Amino acid sequence: MNARSREVFRRVVEGYLDTGAPVGSRTLTRSMSEKVSAATVRNVMQDLEYLGLLGSPHISAGRVPTQLGLRMFVDGLLEIGDLAGDDRARIDETLGSNSDEVTTVLDRIGSALSGVTQGASLVLAPKHEAPVKHVEFVSLSQDRALVVLVFANGHVENRVFTPPPGQTPSSMREAANFVNAVAEGRTLSELGVAMTREISARRTEIDSLAAQLVESGIAVWENKGESIERLIVRGRGNLLTEDGHEEDLQRIRELFDDLERKRDIAEFLELAEEGEGVRIFIGSENKLFSLSGSSLVVSPYMNADRKIIGAVGVIGPTRLNYGRIVPIVDYTAQLVGRLVSDRA
Numbered sequence: 001m002n003a004r005s006r007e008v009f010r011r012v013v014e015g016y017l018d019t020g021a022p023v024g025s026r027t028l029t030r031s032m033s034e035k036v037s038a039a040t041v042r043n044v045m046q047d048l049e050y051l052g053l054l055g056s057p058h059i060s061a062g063r064v065p066t067q068l069g070l071r072m073f074v075d076g077l078l079e080i081g082d083l084a085g086d087d088r089a090r091i092d093e094t095l096g097s098n099s100d101e102v103t104t105v106l107d108r109i110g111s112a113l114s115g116v117t118q119g120a121s122l123v124l125a126p127k128h129e130a131p132v133k134h135v136e137f138v139s140l141s142q143d144r145a146l147v148v149l150v151f152a153n154g155h156v157e158n159r160v161f162t163p164p165p166g167q168t169p170s171s172m173r174e175a176a177n178f179v180n181a182v183a184e185g186r187t188l189s190e191l192g193v194a195m196t197r198e199i200s201a202r203r204t205e206i207d208s209l210a211a212q213l214v215e216s217g218i219a220v221w222e223n224k225g226e227s228i229e230r231l232i233v234r235g236r237g238n239l240l241t242e243d244g245h246e247e248d249l250q251r252i253r254e255l256f257d258d259l260e261r262k263r264d265i266a267e268f269l270e271l272a273e274e275g276e277g278v279r280i281f282i283g284s285e286n287k288l289f290s291l292s293g294s295s296l297v298v299s300p301y302m303n304a305d306r307k308i309i310g311a312v313g314v315i316g317p318t319r320l321n322y323g324r325i326v327p328i329v330d331y332t333a334q335l336v337g338r339l340v341s342d343r344a
């Protein structure tokens with residue numbers, strides 16, 4: 001987009017977020033930085049509509065941003081404001097005394113966050129480090145998945161993460177089956193350590209079996225040590241005359257398959273523990289809640305060791321005042337992180 005298209009697009013989105021109503025060309029001509037006719041603005045709006053960034057709810061009723069348009073605005077044009085003093089004060093007031101239980105304070109913070117933003121608040125309590133009893137990986141879409149963690153003390157947590165590329169529901173079931181087989185008595189972090197040991201053991205076994213094949217010139221490593229490494233066999237027919245080599249090769253294939261599965265499982269566990277900064281999910285991107293007409297602004301919070309232990313967020317209509325909501329959610333997440341660390 002050129003400068004004029006960008007300004008028209010930005011003013012349409014800001015007008016819609018402010019009023020919730022379609023924005024017309026005549027309204028825009030009064031606020032544009034350059035003097036242009038309503039016809040010129042209409043042409044620009046039609047181009048933006050053709051690109052899928054704007055839509056027309058009714059004939060001649062002005063334009064509103066599409067979900068794609070809102071995503072582009074949030075990612076590239078959104079101006080994040082500073083946290084207002086009044087908003088900060090209302091959130092700070094919820095801390096109360098040090099004698100209050102963490103769950104009580106989190107409940108007050110959730111109520112304050114809802115009151116300040118006029119949206120539904122979301123506060124996920126600190127993650128448990130109890131032993132894991134059962135794990136399920138559920139595919140939500142091509143690039144989103146849900147991990148359900150059931151702990152030995154009866155606590156249940158759901159976390160959304162981005163799975164490694166190319167995963168299928170069956171591969172996720174296989175990963176869950178393996179994790180559940182070795183999960184008894186282990187925390188999520190300990191499971192990650194156990195998977196690292198498994199991967200190292202498989203790597204050592206492959207190297208040992210392949211060494212003789214490589215030394216005799218029957219096979220050679222390609223991309224040795226990388227994630228896409230392969231053992232290339234030369235002259236398959238020669239293996240028939242070499243005692244044990246065919247069996248060794250078959251065993252190596254099986255170990256490679258097992259190694260790849262365990263690498264995927266290790267990545268699942270790592271992603272299940274990771275978190276991201278403030279994120280905005282718009283409309284149908286908000287698959288966790290299946291609210292296509294809503295948006296979710298969410299941020300994880302950390303303990304003193306900089307480890308993600310929970311999250312806070314706000315759910316509201318897609319025409320949220322994102323520039324105001326984002327710093328509120330970000331500040332609240334930092335506040336909750338400090339609170340939990342101090343009480344630990």
